[in-house]
Amino acid sequence: MDLTAWAARQPEKVAVVDASGTALTYGQLEARSNRIAHLLRRLGLSAGDHLAVLSENTVDLFPIVWAAQRTGLLYTLVNWHLTADEAAYIVENCDARVLIASGRLAELAARLPAVERRLSFGAPVPGYDALEPLLADQPETPVEDQVEGYYMLYSSGTTGRPKGILPSLSAAPFGTGLSVDHLMADHFGFDAESVYLSPGPLYHAAPLGWSLGTMRSGGTVVLMDRFDAESALRLIEAHRVTHAQFVPTMFVRMLKLEPEVRSTYDLGSLRLVIHAAAPCPVDVKRRMIDWLGPILVEFYSGSEGVCFFMIDTATWLERPGSVGRSVLGTVHITDDEGHELPAGEVGQVWFGDVPPFAYHHDAEKTATAYDHRGWTTLGDLGHVDQDGFLYLSDRRTDLIVSGGVNIYPREVEDALIMHPEVADVAVVGLPDEDFGQRVHAVVTPAVGVAAGADLAERLTGYLRERIAGFKVPRTIAFGPIPRLPSGKILRRHLID
Template structure:
């Protein structure tokens, strides 16, 4: 279903509540405003399969744009609001957007130089943009043909320039069953019209955007945080009686590092399901979250490309710690360096076999072809590395691009990073390989020290010793570089291409 159904049944029910400001958008308002925007876009010449780009912070209007696109057979491209104007311009131009909707509070909006026929701004005036509110008010009353649109999102660009991921539009009407996200995730996590979903992450990212759509398909209420804060997330859960939420592991870590009395002061008993995804979760972090929240932690592994997915619940994870579960979409295959499928326990590239859906990297046939197995075109990969156990459970080890090869031995940075996820002196850590004349590459760690901790040679020695006591010595970082902050995306992914050792730095060993 979609908002029109719920607007008819429960028009005054909140479709969206902003956790900070308390602003509410009802289902009737979401229906009316998304329909008006759809009419406006049609009047501006957008046709089935065209693209509307969205550059926004977390605001209810984001879902007006989302549902306007989905109900009228358009693609919606939500753009990372933290990008510089030139980076935004690349995406808006690359996706071929014919309309651009921006929030006045996004800095890049005012200096963005792109050729787009229709430009709208909400939340304030922006030079060069028409008023979003005036456009909605002026929209006509003519009906529109309600085909089904989709998102056209861009990769996070952690290993290179972002690429658009486009799949064929669904061959159903917007109100008909069969759209993949409500169908799979709605049933997997038992969403219904009583669900209250807390979304703490930026709405431009695939999972928050899509899960918000799932909530609306089932008639629940989406509670959107303006930005994530560990204590404020707990406060929102208690205040709104949140039943579902989705977080990334870095959010778990920040919540676990809250003082015990702060954590205990909020009533989280309404929670029925806490989903995590987007990045691997250290085993000890997840174990402690299950101890705190109870056996309601659910995990899925997927990608923006939609090439496959796995899922696992708390009880099963405790029996298979570290696993991201068994497949719920597609069939996983582990492929070795020679291109052949390998057996249980052997590490290789993760491919998913799927014959019912395809995708393409927009404007990059080379990258699209590279994602496919040369002998099995229905097998695709996003570059993650892992293995399957004897029971068919999938485990992640890292991304191909991040694997360190030192002296001919593969080293997976994720294993080293996980060692420090809950270390009291470490706020954040990233491990990469740097060139080494003798070994090819050596292990280097970039560390953001915890507040109040002095980033000193003594701390470097302490961290090196911590690793040496717990993993093979060849995996221990040979050098540690301290930074005031590390380049994570707001969804928790580390942008490792931005990590560069300073030649002037000492190299604690």
């Protein structure tokens, strides 16, 4: 688990490589992260202080992250897809004393707050000091007081301002590792032979945490700057990737590649394909299993760290649609009054017996995240079966109530997403005088497919064969679907 130990054992082994072939070895990563760690100490940062980083997916990000991790800092990777105001809010809210920004994001970086010290790497940024000259006289050996830090992530902000999820610093010696590092080794088989494909943005929990965890195990990270379906297959073949992690929208894009394109690439090195972040349509997952074999493992969790469910392929085939049983916390399903529901009934999903968490600088939101029993929720609806397997229905905030009947957007989306004329789809509830809400779909047509009334009629007919009539959208519009890079739909943008 100690980066220094891995660097001594395998200094020439690649720790991280990007799609262009730019790489850092373990020896290079150790030396550069140590130099940055000494600089952070010279700038006055000590364990518990906060660092903010604005960067695209690049191998140059990892020495910065490891420097923060080995000096006991809280550090936040700022979502560079946000507006300047939204990104500035995160930098201010997280109490960053130092901000390090990539020169490729100079326009956004120049509009961020003037914290105690602002540094840039890769290219100049107005108002920032260049990082490289400051490292010239820094040692390549570890600082004396190494302790584990922790990344402080912000929620996706799909329903409002992002919330900082404040972790507890353990003050454990560097090399102890974080909980996710041990989980990856114990439950997902990560070791020094692992090659992990990371296709998502590193400001999200899984791409960052699992990339660091791969290095903790002595493996290699293959980093994508953005997801492209065929590029992912090419990288799996080229680097003999053993572990890859995707979100369901990535599955859909890979499945919609022409069969002759998919069959071009040798994916035989894959030992495990992990997916999370959003519920996966049953049909999509079946097709992925048919293609890649019984190597899919799904997990359900949240940045708050209050639950962790997982399910392997064999178990999922016996219980299609489940996200598994809990390996962290106790699951409870309740009605709107908080009464616990029996197996099979849909309600709000709550978790008990879990580590506490807090939203940074927001005691009110922290308090409302728990009920009187100390249970907490991620806002999802679902049910458990008699054996404790969890099935998710939708987000409570996404639920459509039409004529007094609950309609789950995900069920409609899942029924439509693999239609050959559909590239993407989202379903929302719009105000309706008669029914309170009506089901409305926004569809992105596939390449070469003409949008219009004829397509809407074909899609409506297709849905009527697959779901109940009252769930079929009464109106269909055509256009792009606003999504986060994690695949989550920004439904509030659609409704607006």
